[in-house]
Amino acid sequence: MRFLAAFSDRYLPLVTGTDRLARRRPPARRPAALALVVSARECPAEDVVALRLTAPDGAPLPRWQPGAHIDLLLPSGRTRQYSLCGDPGDRYAYRIAVRRTGGPGGGSDEVHDALPAGTRVGVKGPRNAFPFAAEPAVLFLAGGIGITPVLPMAREAARRGLDWRLVHTGRSRASMPFAGELRGLPGADGRVELLPDDEHGTPAGTALLRRAAGRAVYCCGPGPMLDAVRAAFDGSGAKALHAERFTAAPVRDGRAFEVALRGGEVLPVPADTSVLDVLLARDPATPYSCRQGFCGVCTVRVAAGPVEHRDGRLTEREKAEGRMRVCVSRAAEGSRIELDL
Template sequence: MDIGTPVTRPPDLYGRPRSDSFMQKLAAFSDNAVTRLARRSSPPGRPPATKMPVIRELVVAAKHQEAEDVVSLRLAAPAGSSDGSSDGSSDGEKLPPWQPGAHIELHLPSGRKRQYSLCGDPADRYRYRIAVRRIANGGGGSAEVHDVLGEGMRVAITGPRNAFPFAAEASVLLIAGGIGITPLLPMAREAARRGLDWRLVHTGRSRGSMPFAAELAELAAAAPGRVSIRPDDESGVPEAADLLSSSPAAGAVYCCGPAPMIDGVRRAFGGSCASALHFERFAPAPITDGRPFELQLGDTGRVLPVPYDRSALDVLHEALPDLPFSCRQGFCGTCRVRVAHGDVDHRDRRLTATERAAGAMLPCVSRAPEGERLVLEV
């Protein structure tokens, strides 16, 4: 997931705007203390341990069709975990708190791991809600949620974790594309609760494809003039400058949706009256400034060429199908490998300087200089 801030600052190695210090502190807060403690006890020559995620078993308490190809799941503590019931009622076990923008990692029965934004009410401590759009020709995770998971089934999660925190600036514009409404819906409710000057624009192919229509209608009725629903088949595909035109002066923009929409908003942001841009992607960002390099699989001597337009993870996964991965955007750490030899061009937002020096690498985003060969411990 990517988080951007004022685009007047120089871009980082990903070609994205740099985060301001406040947002960096928010994103890193949950990891720093445990990382420091783990680093002290790590054996020499190996990447220091980071905070081990807590895996929690929940039950699918409810499953609803929210739109064409979109289902929502309500997850609650299973029966027997407390003195409550299995439906996640107020007598059940409380779940860890979360703030708008947070996500959980869903551990599917097949072993796949996928991350989904929490889109329910943070005040509801007994249920988490996520929404999943079926992605044709995807990696299979969304199809598994749609076709395999049912009410009453148990499923493991890790999190919540927040890589897209809502700073609750005095004036905000929320721009959602399709399923991108999931992290922004709790932000809109929080903005309304705080009495902020806020606007929400939800775009999509058609009304039938846009989830949570009833909830957005209720929000619009309670806050006249602040919610705009813009289906492409009714009003045409909006231009990014048009979407940004409703931004309050010097306000902050939060954007989540398809990559073309995010890229368009980023390009048009400089011509808007907004002062800060934060965004989240559901797919890996395009590779920028990629150069070809090589990966060697340990002492086997097997060498894998990595082209300029592919990630090291993609190439590794073809050779090592069991290699775990999740976010593919350099912040979860699931795909971590150890580099025994070679210079790494680190592009992640997870590893500490000490971990990098010890050889840790996240191949989903990190690369190597042109022509370099990275020898991996596998």
């Protein structure tokens, strides 16, 4: 069986047995941002806003495939990544859907409160970290807003006449976006299952995978859901698991250390907390995007101190120049690093 996790512009096979990670290529130079306009807004579920983004002159937009995402450049200067959840066949519009989380980064609040119809925004991409291989038999699993990359995959599976099934979980029916679109897909009768927690309880990984035998599984949702699916995967009979995580993975093997800033302020970094989260607690406008070490938005210069690099993307030259991706990289236990911030 294959077990794949989605990261940036590549797949990293999870190490099992004697498997080895393929050599990573440096990221390609990215094109300039597109200047788009919010041409329409709707609320497909509680605390969810969907935006339609188009070119001001009505020009066609770059093509994309199911699973792709864009970088949305917000008026505040923040950059956030959102999955495209529209129709890849529509060359004239991108659609994203964003749940309000109220987190310290403020990106979802800004999308909800500061992007009315007519607002100009910058967009980079699309990029695809979660491509759909269109296997003959597929099971889609989505938790909450994790339906956004999965919906275009299901639409493509229906278009191709594949043997597909989809399970969507969420807190309640009112919180689960695009249920009507899912049921309206060609041949969707008997293929789409909605499991609101307030009606069925939180499903176990074995329950989510009960129809997985012989199928490729595509899963996107909150961390506990992904962990449950991974734990049950080996006994499911599924052929492959493709997974995308919207939130940062927990810090593993972390050790406490300190970060010093230019002005002399010293911030403690607990063993279970990232440098990025410590910086966000101090300044919610701290730039970041992916939280997984691949996009580079949170990269800072280290003026002094040893860095434990965990991103796997910086080159040896960049490391020697003192670059650090603070969403994942750390320092040795009890040490102090000085950041050029």
